[in-house]
Amino acid sequence: MNELERITRENMMLRTSVKNLQDRVDSLEQQGRANNVEICGVPEKESENVLSIVTRIAENIGCPIEPSEVDSFYRVPTFDPKKPKTIVVKFLSKHKRDSFLGASKAKRRQLGTSRGFKIDNISHELYINEHLTTRNKKLLMKTKDAARSKNYKFVWIRDGAILVRKDERSKIMRISDEDELAKIV
Structure with missing residues (x-):
């Protein structure tokens, strides 16, 4: 059981590390554009x-x-x-x-x-x-779908960042990965 727990923890750490590296690569690719x-x-x-x-x-x-x-x-x-x-x-x-x-x-x-x-x-x-990078294009499409379903008025890009706003008075939110789509409520 201890070995299984160790492998599970290591797997989670590796997944987190891979996600962080993917995020950094995408950020660098976006900066290159x-x-x-x-x-x-x-x-x-x-x-x-x-x-x-x-x-x-x-x-x-x-x-x-x-x-x-x-x-x-x-x-x-x-x-x-x-x-x-x-x-x-x-x-x-x-x-x-x-x-x-x-x-x-x-x-x-x-x-x-x-x-x-x-x-x-x-x-x-x-x-x-x-x-946009391919990842950001896909994220933009998903963000637009989520925003449309929740009646958000604004979705836009500024310097490679995906931004959303429910209406003229609401706070601007940045969406940088799929996990953040949950912010759109």
Whole structure:
């Protein structure tokens, strides 16, 4: 019995250690994406010029970019293989990334939509978001589901952190793992 108890304690300690390491790795991965945005909803075309697409989007949202302000850009697969691959843009500075995201949000507000917006010859439903890790994307979806079921008005991302708020007067809560979804009551 003593051996079983020792193994059980050791197993729990190892599980805790693995979870802590997974959390640290995800945090580092998210920090590595601090200068990135992802652009969703742009259909793929053969021989497309992604820089040209990103430049046209930037002009349309009112935040022109110079090629010298972009470190890299590429497409990555989505969870749904029927949807076009997402365009990831890595800016050289977080300041430029924040300006780009801010201009995108202002454009959506100007159009009066919380949904995607249209840019002729680019996309009928375009979304620009922070570039989250796969773990954070899944957590965001679960957080939105939980918030919707509990009639929360606000779920958003700021600098890779998932934030929720029941209404305009309630306290902002940060959701950093699935265990914290229980905060949404």
